[in-house]
Amino acid sequence: MPRFSTYQPAGVIPAVLLPFNDDLSIDHASFKTHLTDVASVEGISAITVNAHSTEVASCTADEQRQVMEIAGDTVGDRLPIIHGVYAEGSIEAAAIARRAAAGGASALLVFPPGPFTLGQSAEMVLAHFRRIADATDLPLIAFQYPRSTGQGYPLPTLLRLGDEIPTLRAIKDWTPEVPQHEVTIRSLQGMSRPINVLSTNSPWLLSSLVLGCNGLLSGSGSLIAELQVRLFRAVKANDLAEARRINDRIHPLARAFYADPFVDMHNRMKEALVLLGKLSRAVVRPPLVKISEAEIKRIREALVEAGMLSGASETRAA
Numbered sequence: 290m291p292r293f294s295t296y297q298p299a300g301v302i303p304a305v306l307l308p309f310n311d312d313l314s315i316d317h318a319s320f321k322t323h324l325t326d327v328a329s330v331e332g333i334s335a336i337t338v339n340a341h342s343t344e345v346a347s348c349t350a351d352e353q354r355q356v357m358e359i360a361g362d363t364v365g366d367r368l369p370i371i372h373g374v375y376a377e378g379s380i381e382a383a384a385i386a387r388r389a390a391a392g393g394a395s396a397l398l399v400f401p402p403g404p405f406t407l408g409q410s411a412e413m414v415l416a417h418f419r420r421i422a423d424a425t426d427l428p429l430i431a432f433q434y435p436r437s438t439g440q441g442y443p444l445p446t447l448l449r450l451g452d453e454i455p456t457l458r459a460i461k462d463w464t465p466e467v468p469q470h471e472v473t474i475r476s477l478q479g480m481s482r483p484i485n486v487l488s489t490n491s492p493w494l495l496s497s498l499v500l501g502c503n504g505l506l507s508g509s510g511s512l513i514a515e516l517q518v519r520l521f522r523a524v525k526a527n528d529l530a531e532a533r534r535i536n537d538r539i540h541p542l543a544r545a546f547y548a549d550p551f552v553d554m555h556n557r558m559k560e561a562l563v564l565l566g567k568l569s570r571a572v573v574r575p576p577l578v579k580i581s582e583a584e585i586k587r588i589r590e591a592l593v594e595a596g597m598l599s600g601a602s603e604t605r606a607a
């Protein structure tokens with residue numbers, strides 16, 4: 290029986306970062322501290338591990354198991370843990386799903402297989418999800434990539450997934466196209482068995498949430514989960530003035546974190562944790578490399594503008 294067996298993916302879901310030691314091994318102690326810090330934010334509904342934010346592409350299967358184990362031991366009694374299923378092929382995806390379930394995950398975030406960059410059909414997508422759904426009863430969240438990557442699913446495919454995969458409960462929508470995002474939200478959340486749309490459009494979160502997403506799943510939740518909870522609540526309450534006030538604090542950080550190259554977003558978030566005194570070193574695994582001092586300075590300025598760091602010193606503002 291998984292923890293939180295009735296969990297439905299919705300609301301604010303931070304995806305946490307994975308600290309490393311200088312020798313690139315996992316820094317267990319710092320990971321626990323980070324998990325505890327993020328999980329202490331009132332109002333989040335779950336946390337996500339083994340996803341982009343934990344540099345899943347550079348973690349072995351055993352390391353992913355360790356990440357799940359540490360997360361489960363540290364915060365698993367308090368919050369559901371969503372485990373990424375990051376695999377090039379469906380057989381490996383199903384194996385990861387089984388390991389995640391055995392490790393105590395409460396839901397799975399299914400990444401699109403890499404070969405879809407070369408093309409896809411609805412039958413391939415359905416076969417991929419069916420294989421995972423047959424491996425475990427855990428609720429599934431489909432990670433919807435931008436269509437331009439080749440890995441994003443056309444809307445008819447998403448609707449068939451909703452109809453034919455009973456454990457599909459949500460998508461994490463990363464479409465940068467506003468009209469497409471809106472149609473997706475209306476279509477999936479309007480199904481007879483609604484599929485929640487969780488925004489991962491963190492660079493323009495306010496606009497995305499205003500379109501009606503039933504939640505958000507964001508790497509920047511590793512730093513600003515509290516602001517995201519307040520933003521989500523304000524939007525749900527139709528309090529646009531409050532939502533805009535909170536967005537004014539989120540915006541400088543979104544600009545800094547999600548600048549080009551996008552792949553450095555979580556690298557930058559680690560540096561931000563260091564600047565906030567919450568992490569002792571920002572080490573990333575190759576092919577990522579340390580960002581420049583000029584960029585760290587821009588992150589510091591964004592933290593100051595967001596009211597998270599005093600301009601005079603590195604002390605965290607109250």
Ligand SMILES: N[C@@H](CC=O)C(=O)O
Binds near residue numbers: 340463
């Ligand atoms: N958009 C995500 C990254 C992708 O998984 C984020 O919010 O950090």
